[in-house]
Amino acid sequence: MKKATVDLFSRIFSVLAPPPDMTISEWADEYRRLSSESSAEPGRWKTSKAPYQREIMDAICDMKIQKVVVMSAAQIGKTDALVLNPIGYYMHYDPSPIMVLQPTIQMAETFSKDRLSPMLRDTPVLRDKVNDKSRTSGNTILQKIFPGGHVTMVGANSASSLASRPIRILLADEIDRYPATAGNEGDPLLLAGKRLTTFWNKKEVCVSTPTIKGLSRIEVEFEHSTQEEWNVPCPECGEYTPIEWANIIFDKTNLDEIRCVCPHCGVISGETEWKEQFKKGRFVAQFPERKVRGFHLNALASLFVEWREIVEKFITANDEKKKGNIELLKVWTNTEMGQTWEEEGEQIETDDLYKRREKYNCEVPEEVLVLTAGVDTQDDRFEAEVVGWGVDKESWGIKYQVIYGDLKLPQVWEELDAFLSQTFTTADGRKLKIICTCVDSGGHFTNQVYRFCKARTARRVFAIKGKGGATVPYYNKPSTANSVKTPLFTIGVDTGKAILYQRLAVLEEGANYCHFPKEKDRGYTQNYFKGLTAEKMVMSYKKGKAQYVWTLKDGGFKRNEPLDIRNYATVALEIVNPVLKKPDKTDVVTAPTKKRGRRSRMNGGI
Structure with missing residues (x-):
C-alpha cells in the first residue's frame, strides 16, 4: 500500500514538475529527427549546420520574451527551425495549446500532411503523443491533440478558424502572404493575436519573407523590434560585421571566385574563409532595450546556399530589368536578400x-x-x-x-x-x-x-x-x-x-x-x-x-x-x-x- 502511494505521488509530481532547463535548440539537437520527405539529409537534427538558427530558437522559449519576429530570405530553414521545432519542444516538455497560422486553409492542410505528420512519425519522443488511429481521439488534419494541449492549424483567409480558440503559442508563418482581411472580419494576425490574451506566459512568433515596402507586415514588425542582424568575425581582423550584398565582390564574366570585403579592415576574403567563421556568428541588436526580439537574415548567411547561386540569380534579374522586366529583381530582393521591394509610380493605377x-x-x-x-x-x-x-x-x-x-x-x-x-x-x-x-x-x-x-x-x-x-x-x-x-x-x-x-x-x-x-x-x-x-x-x-x-x-x-x-x-x-x-x-x-x-x-x- 505504501509503495503504491509512493508510485502514485511520483507520477503526479512528474506531471506537475516544471519543464527541464532545456532550450529549443538543445531539444532539437537531442530529440528532433528530420524526415526524408522534407529534408535532403534525413536523420538527426544539427543546429551547427545553420548556426544562426540557435539564437532565434532559444529566444522563442525565453521566459522574458513574449514575441519574436523573423524577417528573412527564403532559404534559411524557417519552417523547420521556427515552426516545427517549437511545436516539438512544447509538445514534449511544456504542453500548451498551439496555433499555426498559414496564409490559407489549403496551405495549413499541406503543412499538416507534409511537414508536421512526418515529424511526429519520425521523432521518437513525439511518436506516441498524438493518436491519429482512433476515431474518437478528436484528431483531424487541422488539429492534433496531445496530453496537455493541441496543435491547431488554420488559414488566415478563414475568419471562422481564427475565432474562439484560446491559445498560448501562436506560430504565424509567412505573414506577408496573409490577405488584408479574413473574410469580412478584419486583419487575420490581429484576430489570431486576441486568442493569446488569457495566458500570462504567451508566445507569438511572426516569420516571413518580406514583400512590398509599405505593405509588408513583417517589415513593420521588424522595425519595432530589437532589429538584430547576423554578424560574423572577419577572417583577417576579427571584427564582427554583417554579410551584406554591398560588400560582395565578383566578376560577371568569371564567377569561379566570389569574395567579400571587410568594412573594418578592407581585406577581401573568399567565401570559404568567411563561412568558416559562421560558427562564431552572433546577432547584434540595433535597439537592444526593446521587448520584441527581431531578427533579419539574408541568403548569404546560409551554409546551404553557395554565393555563386545568389550572384547568378542577381545577374539574370538585373539583365531582365534592363529589358523592362523588374519582376525577377523584385523576387531576388525579397527571397535572397530578405528585404522589401519599393514599388515606383503609385499614379500608374x-x-x-x-x-x-x-x-x-x-x-x-x-x-x-x-x-x-x-x-x-x-x-x-x-x-x-x-x-x-x-x-x-x-x-x-x-x-x-x-x-x-x-x-x-x-x-x-x-x-x-x-x-x-x-x-x-x-x-x-x-x-x-x-x-x-x-x-x-x-x-x-x-x-x-x-x-x-x-x-x-x-x-x-x-x-x-x-x-x-x-x-x-x-x-x-x-x-x-x-x-x-x-x-x-x-x-x-x-x-x-x-x-x-x-x-x-x-x-x-x-x-x-x-x-x-x-x-x-x-x-x-x-x-x-x-x-x-x-x-x-x-x-x-x-x-x-x-x-x-x-x-x-x-x-x-x-x-x-x-x-x-x-x-x-x-x-x-x-x-x-x-x-x-x-x-x-x-x-x-x-x-x-x-x-x-x-x-x-x-x-x-x-
Whole structure:
C-alpha cells in the first residue's frame, strides 16, 4: 500500500514538475529527427549546420520574451527551425495549446500532411503523443491533440478558424502572404493575436519573407523590434560585421571566385574563409532595450546556399530589368536578400483605370443583374454613384452624380430621391431599379439622413456610419438606437477599401473585374479616378501591433469621395445579398429573405 502511494505521488509530481532547463535548440539537437520527405539529409537534427538558427530558437522559449519576429530570405530553414521545432519542444516538455497560422486553409492542410505528420512519425519522443488511429481521439488534419494541449492549424483567409480558440503559442508563418482581411472580419494576425490574451506566459512568433515596402507586415514588425542582424568575425581582423550584398565582390564574366570585403579592415576574403567563421556568428541588436526580439537574415548567411547561386540569380534579374522586366529583381530582393521591394509610380493605377474605360453603347450592359448605390453627404452637396453587378461580383459603373444645394432645404433631398428612384434599362430590355442604397450619415446632417432613410426603408435605402480599423467587420446587423429609429449599419470602411482595391487590381474581365464607362455624361472623369485611388494602404504600428492603415497618398489628390461612395455601393450589395446568376428568359434575380426561409423574387428591382 505504501509503495503504491509512493508510485502514485511520483507520477503526479512528474506531471506537475516544471519543464527541464532545456532550450529549443538543445531539444532539437537531442530529440528532433528530420524526415526524408522534407529534408535532403534525413536523420538527426544539427543546429551547427545553420548556426544562426540557435539564437532565434532559444529566444522563442525565453521566459522574458513574449514575441519574436523573423524577417528573412527564403532559404534559411524557417519552417523547420521556427515552426516545427517549437511545436516539438512544447509538445514534449511544456504542453500548451498551439496555433499555426498559414496564409490559407489549403496551405495549413499541406503543412499538416507534409511537414508536421512526418515529424511526429519520425521523432521518437513525439511518436506516441498524438493518436491519429482512433476515431474518437478528436484528431483531424487541422488539429492534433496531445496530453496537455493541441496543435491547431488554420488559414488566415478563414475568419471562422481564427475565432474562439484560446491559445498560448501562436506560430504565424509567412505573414506577408496573409490577405488584408479574413473574410469580412478584419486583419487575420490581429484576430489570431486576441486568442493569446488569457495566458500570462504567451508566445507569438511572426516569420516571413518580406514583400512590398509599405505593405509588408513583417517589415513593420521588424522595425519595432530589437532589429538584430547576423554578424560574423572577419577572417583577417576579427571584427564582427554583417554579410551584406554591398560588400560582395565578383566578376560577371568569371564567377569561379566570389569574395567579400571587410568594412573594418578592407581585406577581401573568399567565401570559404568567411563561412568558416559562421560558427562564431552572433546577432547584434540595433535597439537592444526593446521587448520584441527581431531578427533579419539574408541568403548569404546560409551554409546551404553557395554565393555563386545568389550572384547568378542577381545577374539574370538585373539583365531582365534592363529589358523592362523588374519582376525577377523584385523576387531576388525579397527571397535572397530578405528585404522589401519599393514599388515606383503609385499614379500608374489611376492612369490605367482611366485608360481602360469602355463605351457601353447602352444605358446598362446586359450582363448587369442588379443595381446598388452609395451616397456621400457633404455640407453643400450629395455625391452618389449607381453600380451594376453581374455574376461573380463583376461590376459596371453606371452613373456618378453630384447634386449641389443647401442641405437645409428640402429641394436637394427631393433631387436625391429622384436620382435614387430612377428606372434603368439594360441592353436586352430589362427594367432595373436600385435594390439597395447606403447613405453616409456622418457630417452635419445626421438626423436629416436618418429621416430620409426612415421614409424609404421599404426601398432598402439605409443610413450607414463608417468605422475605421482592421478588425472592424465589413458590416454588422443594423441598430435602431438613434433619434428616428431607422436601421443604421456600421460599416468597416478599411475592410471595404481593401476588398475594393483587390478588385480594382483585377486585369481580366470576369469575376470581380471593375468596368467603367467612357461616355462623358456619366461622370467618370479623371478626377473621379484620382478620387477612387486617392488613398494607399500602408502598415502602421499601433498599440504594440502591426496593422493596415489607409491614408491619402503623399502629394496626391485630396478628394476621396469616389472611393468612399464605391465602398458604400459595394457594401449595399453585401447587405441585400442577391443571388447573382445569369438570367433565364423570365429575367428574374432572387435575393434571400427571412420569411419562412423562402426567396423573394425582385425582377432586378423593388
